[in-house]
Amino acid sequence: MAKAYADGMLKYGVxxxxxxxENHIKCVSAANNAQLIAIADLNLSxxxxxAAKYGGREVFEDYRQLLAVEEIEAVSIVLPDHxxxxxxxxxxxAGKHVLVEKPLATSVEDAEAILAAQQASGKKLxxxxxxxxMHSFAQTKAALDAGDLGDPLYCYARLNNTLFVPTKMLAWAADTRLPFWLICHRYDIARWFFKAEAKRVNAVCRSVKLRSMGIDTPDFYQATVEFDNGCVGNFESCWIMPESMPYMVDSKFELICTDGYVNVDAALPDFVMGTNEKATNKGVLYGEVMGEPVGFVNQSIKHFINAILLDQEPLITGHDGLMITKALAAMVESAEKGEPVDL
Ligand SMILES: NC(=O)c1ccc[n+]([C@@H]2O[C@H](COP(=O)([O-])OP(=O)(O)OC[C@H]3O[C@@H](n4cnc5c(N)ncnc54)[C@H](O)[C@@H]3O)[C@@H](O)[C@H]2O)c1
Structure with missing residues (x-):
């Protein structure tokens, strides 16, 4: 069992x-081996x-000023996808290690440029x-690696949002596409399980609801991906479920293997708390317990901090990001052209 924390104190900017x-700021400020030095956002207030809530010595409107702070060794980039x-x-x-939020980029050209910049700097990404x-996906990966399920053959992955996300939560929904915003989460899991790359992508999308509301991005995508080792993945996402749903995320994942089956069904939240205004999912995967962040986002950020302090390659590299971007871009292209795209 690995030690939870590497020794050291990583100087950090968000x-x-x-x-x-906010989740990055919260997790970094709570980490035993990181120090939140500065926060940058165009929205200075x-x-x-x-900074007032979580700490952080300095705040900047222009992130270049944060990058000019020499003592900062690593940064989280939590800007809009594009x-x-x-x-x-x-x-x-500026010589910083980078934890970039998913997706790596919204085009193959951008992903390649990021990798080139990383390679020129010698820093980690x-x-x-x-x-x-998430414990369900981490345990499935461990079972696959142990051979308990046989070989993976096929997966079905659904990840949906309510209309709240593209209409109220994000000011930039029209600047991204569902493969980059949602499908990428499940595509990363499938590729990790399958240990393979996309060979052929066949996708469809439709623009009805959001376009009628003046937001020019498709309502849903459905993509079938054939991988180069014969595995097949079916991925679908929409972001127009009604806001009356108890939780803004709907998710299901099924994995068919030669000697096993996995079903991760988060369509029904495990823990719902209702007030007079609304009901929300207070699931154990994410959030705070006794004032400390818990769950998968906290663990992934801790993993990055530890990887930098230990001078190890993080679990999800720039190469992973580039290969995933190629498949996601192919989904967008295939849906636009109405024909399969070979990679
Ligand atoms: N891993 C996950 O589960 C997860 C969840 C949500 C979002 N994300 C990703 O995180 C990223 C951010 O998403 P979000 O929901 O926080 O979006 P958001 O719109 O809430 O936040 C983006 C912030 O960036 C700021 N900003 C925009 N341009 C800037 C610039 N040039 N300089 C400085 N600040 C600038 C905005 O003022 C805003 O505060 C996206 O890439 C998204 O896909 C990941």
Whole structure:
């Protein structure tokens, strides 16, 4: 069993203090072996509020000022999907290790540019597909590696959001696509399980509901991916479920193997708490217990901090990010063209 914390004190900056940036700020500030030095966000009052809540000596509107702080060794980039390239390139040019939120990028060109910047800097890069730290997926991976399930053959993966996400939570929904926002989580898991790359992608999407609301991004995608070792994955996501749902995420994952079967069904939240205003999922996968962050996002950020302090390669590398970006970009291309895309 690995030690929970590597010794040391990683000096840290967080770029992007929005909904998910807060989780990075919270987890870094709670880590025993990291020190949150600075937070940057175009919305300076938001950055200030985060620093007041979680600590952080300095706040900046322009993240280049954060990158100029010499003592900062590593940064989280928690900017909107389509801005990851500029944040990563500048962070590597400033000599920082980078934990970039999923997806690595929204185009193959951007992903390749990020990898080139990383290689030129010699610093480490991890893409935060934190769902690998969900106990269901982590245990399935361990069972596959132990040979308990035989060989994987096929998976079905669904990950949906309510309409709240593209209409109220994100100001930039039209700048991304569901393969990059949601499907990427499950594609990363499937590729990790299958130990293979996409060979042929056949996808469809439709734009009805969101387009009628003035947000030009498809409502749903459905993609079938044939991998180069014969495995097949079926991936589907929508983000137009009604807001009345008790939880803004709906998820199901099935894995068929030669000697086993796995069903991860999070369609029904494990722990719902209702107030007079709303009911929410307070599941154990994510959140706080006794004032400390718990769950998969906290564990993935801790993994990155430990990897940097131990000078080890993080679990999800830039190469993983690039290969995943190629498959996700092929889903978008296939759905637009109405024909399969070979990789
Ligand atoms: N791993 C997960 O489970 C998970 C969950 C949610 C979001 N994410 C990812 O995290 C990233 C951020 O998503 P979010 O939901 O926090 O979005 P958000 O819109 O809530 O936050 C983005 C923040 O970036 C700031 N920003 C935008 N441009 C900037 C710039 N040029 N300089 C400085 N700040 C700038 C905005 O002011 C905003 O505060 C996305 O890539 C998203 O896909 C991952």
């Amino acid at each position: 770029i992007g203090a929005g909904t998910h940036g 938001r950055a200030r509020a985060m 801005l990851h390239r500029q944040g990563c390139e500048e962070a590597f040019a 991890m893409v935060n597909w934190s769902n690998r730290w």
